[in-house]
Amino acid sequence: MSNHFFITTQRFHRIVYNFPHVGFLFPEANGCQIKLNKQLVKGFLKNAKMLLKKENGEIHVSHKVGEPYDSWNLDKKAEKIGLVLCERIPFSKKMYPGYAPKRAHGAAADEAFKLGESATYKFRLG
Numbered sequence: 001m002s003n004h005f006f007i008t009t010q011r012f013h014r015i016v017y018n019f020p021h022v023g024f025l026f027p028e029a030n031g032c033q034i035k036l037n038k039q040l041v042k043g044f045l046k047n048a049k050m051l052l053k054k055e056n057g058e059i060h061v062s063h064k065v066g067e068p069y070d071s072w073n074l075d076k077k078a079e080k081i082g083l084v085l086c087e088r089i090p091f092s093k094k095m096y097p098g099y100a101p102k103r104a105h106g107a108a109a110d111e112a113f114k115l116g117e118s119a120t121y122k123f124r125l126g
Helices: 031-051 074-080
Strands: 014-018 058-064 083-090 118-125
Touching: 014 031, 014 118, 031 058, 031 118, 058 074, 074 083
Parallel strands: 014 058
Antiparallel strands: 058 118, 083 118
């Protein structure tokens, strides 16, 4: 994102990433799978931070709650790159009219997935 010509000329009030995931390269709770997903989120947060408006800008990441997802440590990843968790609220699909969660990888690509218990993490510049 931060290398895209047009996007780098803009600053955003909100940057949203709902349910980041690299795809199923390993079982969900496998250490390698968790590491890949953590790297994905870290890369996103670093890029989004550079594109965020300094005044009241927020990065929202919606994410499943419980293991193995809690071990992604979203709040710690964000803190390490200078972001502060300002709020964590239950994810509400109603906030995203027309949004349909879909898989993006493998034989089941483009099929819906069950959200289960999920939360939206809201980060601001530290």
